[in-house]
Amino acid sequence: MKRTHTCGELTIKNINQKVILQGWVKKVRKLGAMNFIDLRDRYGVTQLVIDESKNLENIKSEYVLEVEGMVIERKSKNLEIKTGEIEIKVEKLTVINKSELTPFEIKDNIESQEDTRLTYRYLDLRREVMQKNLLTRSKMNQTIRNYFLKNNFIEIETPIFGKSTPEGARDFLVPSRLNEGKFYALPQSPQLYKQLFMISGLDRYFQIVKCFRDEDLRIDRQPEFTQLDMEMSFANDQDVMKSIEQLIKKIIFDIKGIKIKKPIRKITWKESMDKYGNDKPDLRFGFEIETLNYLFKDTEIPLFSNIENKSIRAICINSMLTKKDLEELTEVAKQNSVNILAFAKYDLNDWTGSIGSKLSDFEKKELIKLFKIKNESTILFVVDEYFRASQAMGAVRNKVAKILNLLDQDIMELAWIIDFPLFEFSEEENRFVAAHHPFTMPADKSLEDFDTNKENALAKAYDIVLNGFEIGGGSQRITDPKIQQRMFDAIGLKKEEIDTNFGWFLNAYKYGAPYHAGCALGLDRICMLLTSSENIREVIAFPKNSSGIDNMTNAPDKVSTLQLDQLHIKLK
Amino acid sequence: MKRTHTCGELTIKNINQKVILQGWVKKVRKLGAMNFIDLRDRYGVTQLVIDESKNLENIKSEYVLEVEGMVIERKSKNLEIKTGEIEIKVEKLTVINKSELTPFEIKDNIESQEDTRLTYRYLDLRREVMQKNLLTRSKMNQTIRNYFLKNNFIEIETPIFGKSTPEGARDFLVPSRLNEGKFYALPQSPQLYKQLFMISGLDRYFQIVKCFRDEDLRIDRQPEFTQLDMEMSFANDQDVMKSIEQLIKKIIFDIKGIKIKKPIRKITWKESMDKYGNDKPDLRFGFEIETLNYLFKDTEIPLFSNIENKSIRAICINSMLTKKDLEELTEVAKQNSVNILAFAKYDLNDWTGSIGSKLSDFEKKELIKLFKIKNESTILFVVDEYFRASQAMGAVRNKVAKILNLLDQDIMELAWIIDFPLFEFSEEENRFVAAHHPFTMPADKSLEDFDTNKENALAKAYDIVLNGFEIGGGSQRITDPKIQQRMFDAIGLKKEEIDTNFGWFLNAYKYGAPYHAGCALGLDRICMLLTSSENIREVIAFPKNSSGIDNMTNAPDKVSTLQLDQLHIKLK
Known part of the structure; x- marks a missing residue:
């Protein structure tokens, strides 16, 4: 290669060396009789100094240059960057390529619309923050492998x-x-294939692999996404959780330098729904949800009276929330189908707020005791059907943390969620469907009656949660054809459907399968969290927008009739 | 994990240890008062010994067992396997899962039809040879990364x-x-994306990635295939060839233990076509093709007389080919549109064969001199238009090596083919098209006139060849928008087509591109060669058959009208 060094490596140790650098013009400036250029590449920035005899009028930002020169010590040093103590006294300068004015400046904080960034993604990826994201991803993959x-x-x-x-x-x-x-169908995951690998005796499989789901897109969804997929033979749910726990701690250490020593907490699905209102609790903060029906059983507060089967669910925030905060939180409750968010504020002296003044002395005392109130606090209440109230309170809880700025990106709080329900009821199809997938082993205690007591059946399934995001999950698999048959019966699959769709797969389990379990991790999401990015598009080189469109290439696009003819299809 | 060891690791050092093993029954046999079971997993085979008090009547091949017992020294040792000096005296035996009789025996050499193997791929992958292929592939990927x-x-x-x-x-x-x-279209390669990475200043990119081409399938083609894809900035064709050369040597060393010290030979496309009749020469053997028009210019042999613009092309084999050999070779020539394969045999005494007796003394002397004949030899001749004659002779040359059993899979002969034509003429479209792709840089000497002298224009493109297979290729890219415009003009693309199809891509080159070059390697094919496999399906876990069908799942398959409706298409 022609360059002798990158733009990120020369230091005081290289003084008096002749070097050749190649890179992009970050900045050109004139200072007295001298011209200065900051030359940039992926590895860093090096200052060039060029005497005024050379005409630099034509050289602009983002031009690609090659320079030959001598490394000399700088007069005004910049100790914040590695190359900040030296500069290159340029003897020869060649323009490798020119650049038109870029549609946005190449710097970390830009105000461009995301659509513009995506249209010119190749320029967006020149920004240091984006390059760092992609480098982190490459490093994470290697740690995993x-x-x-x-x-x-x-x-x-x-x-x-x-x-x-x-x-x-x-x-x-x-x-x-x-x-x-x-x-053909594109895989939503390599689930069945990896289970077959276990039947093949391949023992331990992993893959970093693209998966595809044609769902409506949301902030953290893309039509194609990347998973770490793994499966182990002669291993149960506990063995897999142990293995993934080691891995995720290693990733966090390698990327963030954070050493997590404690075992990852295991929280049952039921406990998570109860305390946090969802199955992906953010454990960077407390504010656990309590049920207060017992406390208000003799209350005179109308909202809490005659509530029949409803639950009073509440969290306590050790801070005096403002009116604006409470309005925002009420909005969140409403988005979760709960109209009233009641509150009581306590400034260690006096109770105020929508129900504060109406609290009895007993209720006040009990609230202070229950929530161990020691500072000024705000208690938030909702009254509704248990799950709806919990979910709304879970959303409120997350929003409070955002408002109070408690979401420190350098804290990594992990949890396993276990004991998931085996089934969930699909209103749409009016039947129970597999909550995870129909190859998930029932929990030991559900093995007897999972197909008759579906509401209460639990699964050997587990999710791993990081800072309020589900980053992966897995299960022990059914390896006994008889249990598999009961499972299919339980979700109402008919023999014909089973034969057509899964016959080839079930057949495989007739030939001696080991017990096995596995897991998949969502790498887009993990990388988003590791890089403190706002959304997964920031850690994907060429993502689709929320309509599934690539702004740069304009894919998807129309195709020729000839192409459709060859595929034996036509437009509707 | 419950097992204390795998079936491949216990040796004499473990004597008297209590162990737990899990695996598949390879074989059950009774010898006197004792029962023996060979227990198999991915890592090896361990012999179990079970006294006759235990009833093993129900245990059959491919059952999955768990055994607890003591490691003891074997009486009759098998020194060919690592565990051959010990056996396990079984104290407790549990059947983890049963197996029906498998449709074929789980052993390396089986006579099943490939269709059967693919239908039961999960059993096919239990065979040691297949597991070794997949392990090799995993190892190769890691070497690359x-x-x-x-x-x-x-x-x-x-x-x-x-x-x-x-x-x-x-x-x-x-x-x-x-x-x-x-x-959307699935990528035939990430070509344009990787070029954009260079414009982004990401400097050096690589990826092991699935690519897709909807072509008719052949022995070494699959609708989806895997490439190592790479691109380097501030690098030219030579830099990339150097990098890939190091990599491929490292792969061969890591997998085959073969150290290739010499630099890889560079052969121009023209020389390769001339000497070997194709652009992917197998260099494990000689038999280079010669043009003999000068030698036969005054000949009396009718076949070689009055041949006008045709070429007499010949190879000399240092062996007396049999009548059957020659019939097979003639068939190969015919498959390559050349009807007559003439031959002369020389037993160091006498000339025989279809033209042997008709050779003049001058011709005999010159042939001996030219081919440096020192042993019994057969010379094969074809007469035809130069390229057709060369291609036919290239195919004959490869077939001879097969007949003479010269294709040693443990010899790895690499070559770079360089100086490819920039264009090829498409009879179908009646225009010149890019031979590599339209972003390939013309060779320095073609830069002036590549768009006017298309027949002779050469490209900065290179292929790497291993044992007669093209295993990869790449090029230096056009980074000057003006040259790119001339290229598009040369292949007859209209402004509108360019704008629609490549506008977004060409635009990127306006913002400061470094010069760059790259390469892609076909990993299915490389792994096939490294494992001495017959075809690429042997190194792919779940390949498609030659109709693009997965025999196991029966994909592709019909889908519901609802699915098509949602995609806004219908069947034609």
């Missing part, structure tokens, strides 16, 4: 062209040219 | 959902639900 290879896992690729099966999200389809009228 | 990460490359993922563009093979399409009437 090294971990699994060290532990005897094999990396195996699974097909992108698979078969469409029900019981999941909507599939993306690919029409087949060679097989008229037929379609 | 370690190499690039060590050299400051970043691993970056590119989208699977892209835009359909002309100037390549046929795209696979994915109908968009959210954007009616529009389609």
Whole structure:
């Protein structure tokens, strides 16, 4: 290579060396008789100094230069960057390529609309913050692969062209040219393939793999996303959780330098719903949700009287929330189908707020005792059906933390959520469906009656949660064909449907399967959290916008009739 | 984990240890009063010994067992396997899962049809040879990633959902639900994305990535295939070849233990076509093709007389080919549109064969001199238009090596093919098209006139060849918008087509691009060669058959009308 060094490596140790650098013009400036250029590449910035005899009028920001010169000591040093003690006295300067004025300045904090950034993504990716995000992702991948290879896992690729099966999200389809009228489906996950690897005796499998779900897009969803997928034989749910726990701690240490020594907390799904109002609790802050029906059973407060089967759910914030805060929080409650967010404020002297003045002495005393109130505090209440009240309070709880600025990105709070329900009731289909997927092993205590007592059946499934985001999950699998049959019966699959959709898969379990369990981690989301990014698009080189469109290439796009003809399809 | 060891690790050092093993029954046999079971897992086989008090009648091949017992020294040792000096005296035996009779025996050499193997791929992958192939692939991937990460490359993922563009093979399409009437295309390679990374200043990119081409399938093609893709900034064709050369040597060393010290030979495309009749020469053997028109200019052999513009092309084999050999070779020539394969045999005494007796003394002497004949030899001749004759002779040359059993899989002969033509003429479209792709830089000597002298224009493109297979290729890219415009003009693209299909891409080059070059390697094929496999399906966990069908899942398959409706398409 022609360059002798990158723009990020020369220091005082290189004084008097002749060097060749190549990079982009970050800035040109004139100071007295001298011209200065900051030359930038992925590795850093180096200052060039050029005497006035050279005409630099034509050189502008983002030009690509090659310079030859001598490393000399700088007069005014910049100790914040590695190269800040030296500069290059340029002897020869060549313009490798020119640049038009870029649509936005190449710097970390820009005010461009995201659409503009995505349209010119190749320029957006010149910004240091974006390069750091991609570098972090590359590093994270390597930590993951090294971990699994060290532990005897094999990396195996699974097909992108698979078969469409029900019981999941909507599939993306690919029409087949060679097989008229037929379609491949893109995998929502390599679930069935990895289970087959265990039947094959491959023992331990992992893969970093693209998966696809044709769902409506949200802030943290893309039509294609990347998973770390793994499966272990002769391993149960506990073994997999142990392995993933080690991995995630290693990732956090490698990327953030944070050493998590304690075992990751295990919280049952029921406890999580009860204390945090959701199954992905953010544990960077407290404010656990309490049920106060017992406390208000003789109350005179109308809101809490005659509530029948409803629950009074409350959290206590050790801070006096403002009127504006409370308005915002009420809005959050409303978005979660609960109209009234009552509150009581206590300034260690006096109770105020929508119900503060109406509290009896007994209620006041009990609230102070229950919430261990020692500072000025605000208690927030909702009254509603238990799950609705809990979910609304969970959302309020998260919003409070945002308002109070408690979401420190350098704290990493992990939790396992366990004992998930095995089924959930689909109002749409009017039947129970598998909450995780229909290959999930029932919990030991549900094994007897999971197919008759579906409401209460629990699963050997587990999710891992980081700072309020579900970052992965898995389960122990059913390896006994009889249990699998009961599971399919329980979700109301008919023999014909089973044969058509899963026959080939169930057949495999007739030939000697080990017990096995696995897990998948959402790498886009994990990388988003590790880099303190606002959304997953910030850690994806070329993401789609919320309509599934690539602003840069304009994909998806129309195609020719010839192309459709060859695929034996036409537009509706 | 419950097992204390795998089935592949216990040795004489573990004598008297209590162990727990889990695995598959490879074989059950009774010897006197004792029962023996070979227990198998991915890591090896361990012999179990069970006294006759235990009833083993129900235990059959491929059952999954867990055994607890003591490691003892074997009486009759098997020194060919690591565990061959010990056996486990079983104290407790549990059947984890049963197995029906498998459709084929789980052993390396089986006679099943490939269709059967693919239908029961999960059992096929139990065979040691298949597990070794997948392990090799996992190891190869890791060698590749370690190499690039060590050299400051970043691993970056590119989208699977892209835009359909002309100037390549046929795209696979994915109908968009959210954007009616529009389609994503699956990438044939991440070519444009990786070039954009260079414009972004990411400097060095690599990725192991799935690519897709909707072509008719052949023995070494799959609809989805895996590439190592890389690109380097401030690097030219030579820099990239150097980097890939180091990598491929490292892969061969890591996997095969073969150390290749010599630099890889560089052969121009023209020389390769001339000497070997193709652009992917197998250099494990000689038999270079010669043009003999000068030698036969005064000949009396009718076949070689009055041949006008045709070429007499010949190879000499240092062996007396049999009649059967020659019939097979003639068949190969015919498959390559050349009807007559003439031959002369020389037993150091006498000339025989279809033209042997007709050779003049001068011709005999010159042939001996030219081919440096020292042993019994057979010379093969074809007469035809130069390229057709060369290609036929290239195919004959490869077939000879197969017949003579010269294709030693443990010899790894690499070559770079360079100086490719920039264009090739498409009879179908009646125009010149880019031979590599339209972003390939013309060779220095073609830079002036590549768009006017298309027949002779050469490219800064390079292929790497291993044992007669093209395993990868790349090029230096056009980074000057003016040259790119001339290229598009040369292949007859109209302004409108350019704007629609490549406008977004060309625009990026206006903002300061470094010069850059890259390469892609076909990992399925490389792994096939490293494992001495017959075809690429042997190194892919779940491949498609030659009709693009997965025999196991029966993908692609019909989908519901509802699914098609949601995608705004219908069957034709």
